[in-house]
Amino acid sequence: MLKIENLHASIGGKEILKGLDLTVRDGEVHALMGLNGAGKSTLSNVIVGHPAYEVTAGSITWNGKDLLALKPEERAHEGIFLSFQQPVEIPGVSMVNFMRAALNAKRKYEGLDPMPAGDFLKLMREKRKIVDLDSRLTSRSVNEGFSGGEKKRNEIFQMAMLEPKLAILDETDSGLDVDALRIVAEGFNKLRTPQTSAIVITHYQRLLDYLKPDVVHVLIDGRIVKTAGPELAEEIENKGFDWIIKGEGLEVKG
Amino acid sequence: MKQYLDFYDEVRDVIAARSCREMNDEREKALQTFASQGFPSKKTERYRYADVEADFAPNYGIQLAQLGGTLPPHCFRIAEAEPRVRALYNKVADTADSIVALNTMLSVDTLVVHVPGTRVEHPIQISNILKGEQDTMVCRRILIVMDKLAEADIIITDRAASQSRFLTNQVIEVVMDEGSHLSLYEVEETHLLCTRYSSVFVRQGANCSLHHSSLTLFNGHTRNRIDVQLQGQGSEVTLGGCIIADKMQHVDNNTLIEHLVPNCLSRELYKYVLDDSAVGAFAGKVLVHEGAQKTSSQETNANLLATRTARMYTQPMLEIYADDVKCSHGSTVGQMDEAALFYMRQRGIDEREARLLLKAAFITEVIENIPLESLRDRLHVLVDKRLRGELSKCEGCKLCK
Numbered sequence: 001m002l003k004i005e006n007l008h009a010s011i012g013g014k015e016i017l018k019g020l021d022l023t024v025r026d027g028e029v030h031a032l033m034g035l036n037g038a039g040k041s042t043l044s045n046v047i048v049g050h051p052a053y054e055v056t057a058g059s060i061t062w063n064g065k066d067l068l069a070l071k072p073e074e075r076a077h078e079g080i081f082l083s084f085q086q087p088v089e090i091p092g093v094s095m096v097n098f099m100r101a102a103l104n105a106k107r108k109y110e111g112l113d114p115m116p117a118g119d120f121l122k123l124m125r126e127k128r129k130i131v132d133l134d135s136r137l138t139s140r141s142v143n144e145g146f147s148g149g150e151k152k153r154n155e156i157f158q159m160a161m162l163e164p165k166l167a168i169l170d171e172t173d174s175g176l177d178v179d180a181l182r183i184v185a186e187g188f189n190k191l192r193t194p195q196t197s198a199i200v201i202t203h204y205q206r207l208l209d210y211l212k213p214d215v216v217h218v219l220i221d222g223r224i225v226k227t228a229g230p231e232l233a234e235e236i237e238n239k240g241f242d243w244i245i246k247g248e249g250l251e252v253k254g
Numbered sequence: 255m256k257q258y259l260d261f262y263d264e265v266r267d268v269i270a271a272r273s274c275r276e277m278n279d280e281r282e283k284a285l286q287t288f289a290s291q292g293f294p295s296k297k298t299e300r301y302r303y304a305d306v307e308a309d310f311a312p313n314y315g316i317q318l319a320q321l322g323g324t325l326p327p328h329c330f331r332i333a334e335a336e337p338r339v340r341a342l343y344n345k346v347a348d349t350a351d352s353i354v355a356l357n358t359m360l361s362v363d364t365l366v367v368h369v370p371g372t373r374v375e376h377p378i379q380i381s382n383i384l385k386g387e388q389d390t391m392v393c394r395r396i397l398i399v400m401d402k403l404a405e406a407d408i409i410i411t412d413r414a415a416s417q418s419r420f421l422t423n424q425v426i427e428v429v430m431d432e433g434s435h436l437s438l439y440e441v442e443e444t445h446l447l448c449t450r451y452s453s454v455f456v457r458q459g460a461n462c463s464l465h466h467s468s469l470t471l472f473n474g475h476t477r478n479r480i481d482v483q484l485q486g487q488g489s490e491v492t493l494g495g496c497i498i499a500d501k502m503q504h505v506d507n508n509t510l511i512e513h514l515v516p517n518c519l520s521r522e523l524y525k526y527v528l529d530d531s532a533v534g535a536f537a538g539k540v541l542v543h544e545g546a547q548k549t550s551s552q553e554t555n556a557n558l559l560a561t562r563t564a565r566m567y568t569q570p571m572l573e574i575y576a577d578d579v580k581c582s583h584g585s586t587v588g589q590m591d592e593a594a595l596f597y598m599r600q601r602g603i604d605e606r607e608a609r610l611l612l613k614a615a616f617i618t619e620v621i622e623n624i625p626l627e628s629l630r631d632r633l634h635v636l637v638d639k640r641l642r643g644e645l646s647k648c649e650g651c652k653l654c655k
Contacts, residue, residue, distance in 0.1 A: 048600050076601055084597065092612075097611065
């Protein structure tokens with residue numbers, strides 16, 4: 001279970017999160033919606049420990065552990081995975097070496113020996129199929145020369161390899177055409193177990209039609225201002241955010 | 255400087271007796287050059303980034319040994335080489351350079367690699383093993399002669415079997431006759447107390463190809479110079495440099511490629527990964543002489559500084575006196591890609607390993623350019639070990655154990 005209480009976080013001295021509370025229980029899918037600049041990506045970056053963000057108050061616990069005390073790689077080993085909004089290209093580092101290093105680091109954390117090379121390559125082949133990722137891509141450098149859609153599929157492929165307990169999808173649907181969106185969403189659903197929880201950041205109803213969130217939150221100006229069932233996403237799709245802002249008596253600057 | 259002149263004065267007869275006529279004939283002129291010029295200062299253009307005086311200051315014992323033992327195929331002591339080959343001694347080197355002059359003055363023997371006009375299947379490996387309890391200076395001299403249509407791979411490795419202070423002053427002369435192909439690799443795997451001055455001079459005839467890779471995996475102070483003269487049409491040269499340095503290491507590469515005739519191709523790629531307080535320098539000049547039309551030349555120096563205390567001096571130069579050429583030159587100095595580091599850490603790769611992967615990724619291009627597959631595979635392993643700090647001993651060398 002992920003429990004965030006009164007979280008304040010800033011970047012470059014500018015406060016973005018202003019007292020955010022959020023609880024995600026095992027197996028739940030939470031959708032996070034909101035205007036650009038509301039703090040959605042900041043929240044995901046803070047959860048995974050991006051060094052550019054400073055937590056000034058509040059707490060995040062993950063299965064009882066103080067998440068903020070852990071390094072980014074330790075958070076990953078504890079089962080937290082971020083599907084990046086903009087996956088990074090790493091020329092010269094092959095997908096195979098990258099995935100092997102990641103997987104074996106996790107195994108080491110769990111007290112296991114490195115995976116034998118043959119087993120590893122077999123696993124790569126299996127998981128690749130889940131998101132229909134070409135072997136041509138997995139033999140290249142990380143994300144280098146990948147199209148926008150291929151990068152997003154590659155994120156879900158990595159998730160499949162690492163089997164996280166909490167997946168954060170930060171606008172994984174942006175830049176995807178209808179078919180790619182279906183592949184990514186269905187891939188994600190195949191990977192879910194009854195224990196896997198997820199935070200899905202999106203602007204659109206379409207991804208949520210596939211992922212079927214249990215809860216939908218609206219994040220405005222660094223706080224969660226409204227929480228409801230999946231019907232809320234549909235309402236936002238139709239009416240936008242204005243009615244929530246007015247209804248909650250909020251003022252949004254800029 | 256005086257210590258070297260005094261020493262020479264003392265041992266000149268011993269050297270002459272152990273050496274041969276071709277080498278002895280060059281000594282007096284070399285002595286004059288060295289005595290009149292002394293060590294080059296930082297004002298000397300090609301020594302701008304080296305502190306020669308300091309490097310040669312320690313009181314080294316100087317080794318005056320002949321080559322011994324059984325030499326590999328195509329390798330000879332100079333006295334046993336063909337007269338026409340012996341006659342090429344000191345004919346390609348820059349005799350006006352005082353470091354070269356010092357080598358010419360003190361070298362006792364020359365290793366001649368003479369490749370007749372055929373393909374030599376197996377790479378010729380020359381291992382220099384520095385050993386001894388005392389601080390030692392070694393003057394090493396190699397003459398490589400490639401006959402018409404000869405083809406060979408030569409690997410020269412520098413290793414140190416004891417923790418003494420060593421200074422190597424090496425001069426390699428290469429003469430390539432028409433249609434010959436040579437790959438020459440130099441690998442430095444020593445320790446922090448080793449200083450190396452290397453001067454390589456190449457003369458290429460028509461339709462020749464040369465690949466030279468300089469791989470500085472570990473050494474204290476390195477100063478590598480290579481001068482290539484393209485004297486025959488249709489020739490090409492590729493120079494590669496893979497430099498990994500940390501702690502207080504200092505690595506300086508100085509290159510000169512001269513296009514003297516039309517229709518030649520030169521490519522140059524030197525990459526440095528500098529960590530801690532390491533200092534790197536690269537000065538590379540491509541000189542296209544008048545009339546050397548249709549020259550194609552590309553020169554790149556790329557550098558990765560892993561810390562704020564590491565420093566790099568880079569000076570790519572292009573001088574063109576012909577009007578129908580295609581030449582480019584450039585250099586970059588960059589830091590670690592923070593976004594890539596974080597991406598890897600989010601996937602569970604710890605920071606140290608992530609940095610290592612980025613460094614290896616940066617340098618891998620130079621290794622991939624190496625034509626000899628078995629060496630390429632070996633170097634991938636060595637580079638990885640080097641970056642992990644596991645290269646404190648020579649690999650697979652019984653002497654060090």
